[in-house]
Amino acid sequence: MKSVMIALLLLICKASTAQQNNELPVPKLFFDSAGELIISPSSTSSKNDFDFFIGKWNLKNRILKKNENNSVTWNEFEATQEMHVILNGLGNIDNYLAERNGKPFEGMTLRLFNPQTKLWSIYWADSNYGTLGLPPVIGSFENKVGHFFSKDLSDGKVLITVYRWDARDVDQPVWSQATSEDYGNTWEWNWFMYMRR
Template structure:
């Protein structure tokens, strides 16, 4: 059984999110780190047990954190330039399955990350795009949620490759501030 202390969340949330840059049309400009590589996600290959901590906003704008367990299995594909994983959990008493497809573009040196799940049955577009630097990856996309334009960032913190942390945040002000809404604490 995983015992969550909150220290890992605090340590991860305190990492700075790199500044977000836009072109004259308002599109994201994403550049890879100098060390970006097709091997960035190799630490994640195999089977994982995950403790999830997810932010739930209530209609009265109060917030509540919900916690649940899941498992994930990741396989490297496409001769090393991609990987796919299977995320299994029970949410609200119902089985839930998600799938992530990560593809490394050798020309741009950027990762494109796509998500699909058993609730919607479609590939989530646009992908989040980015790279790792010093074992921490940041992946961004522009989204629209309930009529609001948002930026989304996924963070992969692999500084401890045996206990990586994935987290997600959104920004309503083009990346000036971020609201962290999901943390996944992984262990073998």
């Protein structure tokens, strides 16, 4: 009986996670005649969009791992993050500290708001590579949910990446990342960060 209850709880948790993952649709993507992404800001896009994230946070990470037998598992680990506003409010920077595979890991995010385009550009660097990840993901917030996109090549295929910031609950925001190999028709969510003060 106990094993049946545990299995039922695991099933409910998986269903709940799946519902949360699909609760918010990714906005439809548009491309120009050269196949480049067209990213337009929301009408409310502002340099204050990330103000909710100022300060220190504890994070629970869930990262998708694909196994050789085509099965998937989710690796979970804790991290901390601290964000500071820079450039008189036109940007912010944070440091991300964790232990990955038994080794210290540090990441850094740089976010810049362009007052002319009303778009955010988000860059990532980490202690594994020591380089600024390019291209940045670009986008804006609407109704406390931000979507930021990039397009690049992976093994000769077009790969679209989206970062989603769900700040509808500003005390427990959720960051997530997904990729698409079919120009945004379908998405594979591969990293979630659940944040708390």
